Every structure is written in C-alpha cells, then in structure tokens.
Amino acid sequence: FGFMVSLRFKLNRVTHEVLMEEIDRFKTQADPQTTPERRKILEDLTGWPYERLWGRNPLGGKAAAAPTPAAPEAF
Secondary structure: OHHHHHHHOOOOHHHHHHHHHHHHHHHOOOOOOOOHHHHHHHHHHHOOOHHHOOOOOOOOHHHOOOOOOOOOOOO
C-alpha cells in the first residue's frame, strides 16, 4: 500500500522549493496571490483548493484553534 501511495506523491526537489517559498511568503504576509503554476503545485501537494489553504479551511486557522482557558476567579 505504501508503494502505491508513494507513486502518487508529488513532492520532489522543485515542488518542495515552491512549497517552502509559499510558506515563507505567507508568514511574511506578502501578497496572497501566486502564479497559476505555483497554485497548481500547492493544490496537488495539499489536496485542498488554493482558496482553502493558509488557515482558510475547517481544519486550520481560527476554526480549529483550541479555546483559551478562562481566567481563574478571584476569591
């Protein structure tokens, strides 16, 4: 099963470089738009549409953040 999965996995030196550059761009709050080629690579690697990446999906970002604990009450 692992071999079959590895045949479909599209991470290589070039796509890894694109992924890391896009992550850096996201962290520095640079322009959120990317080229169609990079967009396709990100979608292929993540399995998510580009519009749902970077915390804009139900599994990440504020939607999945743990609630902050309430302040202890004063006695």
